[in-house]
């Protein structure tokens with residue numbers, strides 16, 4: 429079943445961000461109204477080689493911990509990178525029968541050197557036949573929805589108009605497009621022009637635009653003829669972007685406390701360490717951001733988090749906005 433078709437439009441997808449969009453943060457974004465979430469990129473090869481040894485080997489691996497999700501996150505998509513269809517088929521089998529995720533996404537957008545060198549991620553934009561083969565193999569081997577997250581091109585913004593229809597013809601149920609080329613990385617501004625054109629060419633495929641959505645109002649401004657938008661960086665420290673309702677400082681304190689407790693429950697001390705960078709995002713724009721940042725990057729326990737929350741002046745008060753500047 430193509431779950432993408434079942435979501436009310438415009439779809440608001442939490443874009444995958446390695447190191448940030450773990451189960452904890454995804455479920456927070458889901459609470460604020462994200463319609464679907466995606467894991468960070470996970471190696472199809474790593475899943476394949478672990479499984480080849482034994483299922484137990486995979487279950488004990490870091491790779492497996494990246495794939496785990498909570499029921500409340502659904503619909504949840506596992507994003508895979510790699511280049512070998514056989515590895516994708518094995519990984520998809522596990523994702524469908526053991527994890528029971530809702531979809532699998534093929535990463536065609538990552539332009540990190542190491543990934544490109546291996547012929548993975550955006551490198552496949554220079555070998556679309558291989559990407560097509562992967563999508564076809566996935567469609568034949570699993571009933572899960574198959575999406576692709578890509579860029580507008582490897583070096584030219586118009587490439588998407590050629591390879592996008594090929595990905596759809598191979599069976600991609602949804603195509604999520606970041607309006608920058610791989611060569612651009614994160615430089616310049618995202619250009620959505622060809623994403624709108626792609627949707628005109630593919631009216632029956634779910635097309636989701638991505639890049640530089642900064643606030644809730646941008647969602648409607650940008651979505652136009654598309655089926656939805658994916659929001660990445662603007663959700664960091666502001667997961668309420670999906671609802672458009674900015675919290676009062678007392679609500680923000682409750683939110684951070686909830687995220688900290690969930691992080692601790694799911695990952696123990698490591699969850700608190702990983703929370704550090706989220707706190708830095710939450711406190712961006714605060715009057716005393718520098719002090720809060722310094723304290724945030726030292727936290728090791730829930731008690732440390734509580735101590736920081738006391739500095740924000742939002743503890744125990746529903747009306748106090750002290751310390752909180754428009755974030």
Ligand SMILES: Cc1cc2nc3c(=O)[nH]c(=O)nc-3n(C[C@H](O)[C@H](O)[C@H](O)COP(=O)(O)O)c2cc1C
Nearest residue numbers: 443444445446468469577606639640641659660661
């Ligand atoms: C820290 C970071 C990690 C990212 N990791 C991934 C990833 O694992 N998979 C992926 O497809 N895109 C990844 N991206 C790209 C984002 O999903 C998104 O396409 C990009 O940030 C543009 O959207 P935005 O302007 O809303 O942030 C990452 C981006 C950032 C900033």
